[in-house]
Amino acid sequence: MLEFQNVSFSYNGDNWVLKDISFSLKQGEFVSIIGSNGSGKSTIARLANGLLLSQKGDVLLNGSSLKDKDINRLAKFKVGVIFQNPDNQFVGITVEDDLAFGLENMGLDRNIIQSKIMEISEKLGIKSFLHFPPSLLSGGEKQKVALASVLVLEPDYVVFDEVTSLLDPINRKMILNTILEINRNRGVLYITHHPEETVFSNRIIVLNNGFIVRTGTPYEIFSDVDFLSSVNVSNLHEAILSKKLLEKGLIERFSLNLDEIVDQLCLN
Amino acid sequence: MAKFYFGQFQYTQTFFHKLNPTLKIVLIFYLVILLFFLKTIEAYFFFLVFGVFLIILSKLSFKSVVSSFKPIIFLLLFTLFFQLFFTPGTIVLDLKVLKITKEGLSLSIYIAIRLIILTILTFLLTSTTTTTDLALGFRNVILPFKIFKFPVEELSLMISISLQFVPILFEEADRIMKAQMARGADFESGNLFVRARSFLPVILPLILNAFNRADQLAMAMESRGFILGMKRTSYRVSKFGKNEALAIIFVLIFTLVLFVLEGIYA
Ligand SMILES: Nc1ncnc2c1ncn2[C@@H]1O[C@H](COP(=O)(O)OP(=O)(O)OP(=O)(O)O)[C@@H](O)[C@H]1O
Ligand SMILES: [Mg+2]
Numbered sequence: 181m182l183e184f185q186n187v188s189f190s191y192n193g194d195n196w197v198l199k200d201i202s203f204s205l206k207q208g209e210f211v212s213i214i215g216s217n218g219s220g221k222s223t224i225a226r227l228a229n230g231l232l233l234s235q236k237g238d239v240l241l242n243g244s245s246l247k248d249k250d251i252n253r254l255a256k257f258k259v260g261v262i263f264q265n266p267d268n269q270f271v272g273i274t275v276e277d278d279l280a281f282g283l284e285n286m287g288l289d290r291n292i293i294q295s296k297i298m299e300i301s302e303k304l305g306i307k308s309f310l311h312f313p314p315s316l317l318s319g320g321e322k323q324k325v326a327l328a329s330v331l332v333l334e335p336d337y338v339v340f341d342e343v344t345s346l347l348d349p350i351n352r353k354m355i356l357n358t359i360l361e362i363n364r365n366r367g368v369l370y371i372t373h374h375p376e377e378t379v380f381s382n383r384i385i386v387l388n389n390g391f392i393v394r395t396g397t398p399y400e401i402f403s404d405v406d407f408l409s410s411v412n413v414s415n416l417h418e419a420i421l422s423k424k425l426l427e428k429g430l431i432e433r434f435s436l437n438l439d440e441i442v443d444q445l446c447l448n
Numbered sequence: 449m450a451k452f453y454f455g456q457f458q459y460t461q462t463f464f465h466k467l468n469p470t471l472k473i474v475l476i477f478y479l480v481i482l483l484f485f486l487k488t489i490e491a492y493f494f495f496l497v498f499g500v501f502l503i504i505l506s507k508l509s510f511k512s513v514v515s516s517f518k519p520i521i522f523l524l525l526f527t528l529f530f531q532l533f534f535t536p537g538t539i540v541l542d543l544k545v546l547k548i549t550k551e552g553l554s555l556s557i558y559i560a561i562r563l564i565i566l567t568i569l570t571f572l573l574t575s576t577t578t579t580t581d582l583a584l585g586f587r588n589v590i591l592p593f594k595i596f597k598f599p600v601e602e603l604s605l606m607i608s609i610s611l612q613f614v615p616i617l618f619e620e621a622d623r624i625m626k627a628q629m630a631r632g633a634d635f636e637s638g639n640l641f642v643r644a645r646s647f648l649p650v651i652l653p654l655i656l657n658a659f660n661r662a663d664q665l666a667m668a669m670e671s672r673g674f675i676l677g678m679k680r681t682s683y684r685v686s687k688f689g690k691n692e693a694l695a696i697i698f699v700l701i702f703t704l705v706l707f708v709l710e711g712i713y714a
Pocket of ligand 2: 221222223341
């Protein structure tokens, strides 16, 4: 289990960016975090595998604090973090070298590294460009490689920090499917500005000004659009539309997906 | 400028293209050093023939060879001019203001041929090796210096990341320039100074951007378990086969012939 226990964090010592944050993530769970720009989402991502350490409270991996040096090192491999812009994550000059990077840091043998690279590239369908420099790939392919570079380390928990924000709808769907696939036996912490991507969540955490202001199921969270607007959550068009149609009895099920709303309307 | 390629790699697969990049770098480096030990003009000419032979062997186009001389043509003429007219010695031609000496003449021929061979050698390396392989090869070349506590891994990582950033920064420069042009910036008119100054609004955001990227990259690296100076394994090993052995033997024979020539004509 990955657990935030009363975590408060400040970058400069007096301005608290996160305040008393508590939540947990089990393997197989999908937890989303939404919130306006600057609410502290990325800071949570950086705390999750010990890139940053909290001044108050603790982040625990299976009960042990990431403030412990050995646990912190372990957390780098057990908790993967994938960031928004794949271009700023590539280390290797070819895709293959980039996949190898984390495994080299683990100190693995090259035969083992090779078999792991083969396995993950087969699974994510990136085998055909293993020998390409990442700069030649499309946006979707780049993000897939960034995903693979972290997943190849076989983490138990993966944090996704706005990984679809630079992608077109088709690639966004593809990446999201891959994430759902790996979610089966891994815990996923999914940070996003897109409500429709959170529909698979077991829980959604709403962040505002460094506080967790609400936690709930996708329906519980998005049906209260007035509250969400009051804490500056954006992209609420579908939620508002869906809520109004539901109130007027025009649809039966609350939905964040426009196509699904239209389908329901057409059925009635 | 969406896709940017480094160097002038030409996509054909010949013996020289397929050669282990580490060995290729070592051999070219060896040939460069060898070049500076030669004394007779005969040996130099033989070396030149050898260089031309390698170019033919690598199926490189004649046009690209010629264009590879463009950057050094000025340097070549400049040194030739000085050597030719300002070397003291026995005068063979007196043009009143300028005097050509025997020593100057032979010295300038030596220098010209050396520069030409040097250019051919570097051209051979960069046009038969991808940037990727160059970086990997370079890493292996400096690997032995590890015993002197030289930060080999860090340096090669730095090189590979820099290569990674070059195309991205070019794309970014392109984007910034277009944005500035849309706001009326002019990069094409005016004298050299004016034009250089008009690039300032491009360079500054580019540098800031690069710092921001570097910061994010450092975080991504640390996030995948990288700790500077910590022991890590290495996935890349270079293959060493029949071709590589052949290349070494080939170069050894060439060296032998060179020394024989030097012996005969010295
Ligand atoms: N390296 C840093 N140093 C100082 N302050 C920072 C740093 N990174 C972020 N902050 C500040 O911390 C606050 C939270 O930032 P964070 O990046 O976690 O927000 P976010 O929710 O991810 O926002 P966004 O949606 O824009 O990605 C912001 O006020 C930001 O200015
Ligand atoms: Mg963020």
